[in-house]
Amino acid sequence: MSLKSKFYPNLYKDSVSLMTVSAKVLAVPGIEAASVVMASATNVENLANAGLGKFDVHPNDLVVAVSGTEEACDEALKTADELLSAKGGGGEESTVQQAVSSIQMAMTKDPTHNFALVSVPGDYAAAEAMKALRLGMDVMMFSDNVPVESELALKKFADTQNLMVMGPDCGTAIVSGVPLGFANVIRRGPIGVVGASGTGTQEVTVRIHQLGSGVSHALGTGGHDLSAKIGGISMLHGLKALAADPETKVIALVSKPPAKEVAEKVLETAEDCGKPVVAIFLGADPDTVTRKGVHGAAYLAQAADMAVALANGQQPQRKAITVSNDAQRKVKEVAAAMAPTQKYVRGIFSGGTFCFEAQLIHAVAGTPAFSNAPTAGNRKLENVNKSVEHTIIDMGDDEFTQGRPHPMIDPTLRDTRIRAEVADPTTAVVLFDVVLGYGSSADPIAGLVSSIGTARAKAQAEGRRVAFIGYVCGTDDDPQNRAAVVALLKSAGVFVASSNAEAATWSAAVITERKGFTK
């Protein structure tokens, strides 16, 4: 009996191919034992234990080892060699076309490409974006952790080429009806949006859709664009692009308050752009934003209302959010049923801008809160995992997402946090958002509804009744079916608001009521 073997350096085959080859080799008459494996240390040891010989090979090598009669061994190795060198290695015939692996390749394949979405780790993103810009493409950078110097260099270069860099850290855009990143299914229409905040843009576009109007383009700039260092290069470009776009009749600008000189530059450009502009600089007094042809809004939903009014040829009105009589009654009822210990709001958000807006609305209502991302005047939470007094947190912030998916994609941690808040005897209101659309979890409330159910039952057993107030950001055309999500939340006893601002207003109203009880 002889023992023969052959090895193939750096040859990778999948397990089915290897087992197929093994079986065919073993079927050669006169073969007693055969093995075709990758030469990992463990596999090599197993070969030795099986009496198939000792090998000095590298783990990336493929080993064929056989025992049997001399002739059979030769025949078997020949068979293996044929099978392994054949296309597909004994497995299925491969018909996969060569994958496009660079921006240049994509451009060669179809020279009409004029847009690149870059979503690679931050260290490499700027280099890829620059390649796309040099090929004449507009760029959306989904990647974050890109140094501000690189951002500035990219945007300055893009500006000389009359191209736009959306991002870095641009999570949401809708370009010519194509949703990119976290975006909702929005009707096409006359309103163009330029947003420095992803969820802010989602809220405004969703509301525009719900009001029966539509969006021409929603362009993102990334969160740093309106800093003094970058100077709003992308927002200015987006604004001018929409001003020149024949489909766009009204423009909406969405941002947290920009650096002062940048705000001035953006508003000047808006004033001269020839189309009516609604500007929501969350947290800034809308009167300081308003000027000829530019209408300042105080919160996101209001910006959408005003933009739709303008698109319909009406005068935009800055209507305050009112708590309806029905809501007022519910607020009083739920507040009256609470235990004396229940005083605080716990806002648990997946959307950063929703967290920001909720803090602003609570602060105006006399309820400053702690946060991991505090708005001006609010205090920083010492331990982000532990709420104190009034706490409104953004669970999509870096400290919660290191090495984990964003809570819009995987809400597990958010659900756990909500259970913890309900278990706290001082919690009066749990306020939260659910963001639908492309990119978001296919079933964002599966865990939430059961979490609310068990947490509520436990609180009730301890004599407490917690108010759950939620907002679902999405349209009925989104893949998750907004109507079904809202119905499920309502059946779980959640008060579901029609905008993030309304949810926050309800929450603040409950807290104000509670102040009357606990004084």
Place this chain on the structure above:
Amino acid sequence: MKSAMYAPATLGRVLSKVVGCGPGATPSGDDVLVGILAVLHSPCSGDAGARDAALLRSALLSLLATTTDVSAHLLRQAASGLFGSDLHELVRAVVAENHLGELDDKLRRVIKTGATSGADMCEGLLAFAPCYFNQQHERVAA
């Protein structure tokens, strides 16, 4: 593997038999480990999962040179808590106790990964899920 998790002294010895074991460019033993790591890294495995993931990671790193480069890379990613989206979705579906149709769908997607890699990952996931996820459920319920 399971009993070795509770006896760190023997973990390295057991792992050396698993890493690189079996057929494929990513040997089956490695794929099973990826499935196990997906359970340990799930937030639903709580502190016990995080502790054991760290334990497994430190025992694994010195063994990576003994398996194929492709597989070593996969294991290195898994040891840092990075998994393919299909596997991640499956873990979520198991945790959420979704209805069977959905679980079935996610399971099929994972099984389709590679030739046998997906099925091997499921082996690891399903073998370890009951130990870690149940513990956590009880703790939440308690």
